[in-house]
Amino acid sequence: MRIAELSQKAGVPVPTIKYYLREGLLPSGELTSPNQARYDDRHVQRLRLVRVLLDVGRLPIATIRDLLTKLDEPDPDVHEVLGKALPATVGTREGGDPAVLTAAHDRVSALIAQRGWLLSDDARTRHAAAEVIAAFQQVGADAEYLLEHYADAAERIAVHDLGFVARESDNESKVHAAVVGAVLGNSLLAALRRMAQEHESAKMFGIREDNCQAAEAD
């Protein structure tokens, strides 16, 4: 198909497609003349994946490019993608107190040791966790109240995340599921958590009857 048809099928404007091509987020089509290229269904699928990682996952372009490179390897290593290639999707902070950050790193190491988590030497996920714990402290809050409960939840969730990956038959599909599950899973969990929080809040802090609809009236 030509770029106009690709645009229509994927629901992505032509100038945006050209931008993705320049940024290396979409492989080039097959040149049929010096000014025209032909695209196929794999381009449609890749475009949809890029849109979802950008719009729903809100990942930076460079991170998406790295992930797609892994995805395009002939026999991708599923564990390498789950262990290292996926971003921790936590922002980093400047200007924090180094002593607070060091203490947070120690707390993360203790948590990992206590739970016996098998992690690579790559420090990015540990650093992300430590950054968040330090951020709690920086705003006068204490992550300690939540930490072990969240780690329990993370362990249970990870079992299902890996089930989501393992049920795919070949490595290419497994890596695709790992990327989609990791990125969209965060968003799904965040949305469900917000709803569950509102429900718990309604039970705890009360809610005016006329401002609330019971679930059965939905």
Place this chain on the structure above:
Amino acid sequence: MRIAELSQKAGVPVPTIKYYLREGLLPSGELTSPNQARYDDRHVQRLRLVRVLLDVGRLPIATIRDLLTKLDEPDPDVHEVLGKALPATVGTREGGDPAVLTAAHDRVSALIAQRGWLLSDDARTRHAAAEVIAAFQQVGADAEYLLEHYADAAERIAVHDLGFVARESDNESKVHAAVVGAVLGNSLLAALRRMAQEHESAKMFGIREDNCQAAEAD
């Protein structure tokens, strides 16, 4: 204190502080002359909160301004903040298939009804959940495998999130904890989930001994 001292205490450069003042993220100081203002410890705390919401939570400026407005109300309504004011922190998407999105909305309504979640009429969190479910489908994946497990986890997490809020003594502190917990909680959960995933992946897909350190060697 003058703006230079505020900058030093909060670890935020003076031009950035001036930008936050213009954007309404930081209340003005007390004018001591036409060109000078005096700031206090509340400005230091507010600056730290803004940095964390921006850098770790990656929230848009407008969302932070709305949250801070709630925080500054004389007797803020804790349930209103937990129910409506907090963002669902899920990106939205354009160009998706409307039929897929409608089906996703129906799935979310069924989930809410089945779990008896008490939610306000405000549709933002439902819409966020439906957007993510539709995004899974758009990239050829199926959220159904994860949905009920994630909802179970979200319910357990929300109980602890509300405990984190309820242990504060006054409404102002409760709302502060709700904001911090909601935003940083997402980041903490995401970081722990990535570590737990790597651990599950190491167990499931194996890992080369020399590429792995047991937790006790950390």
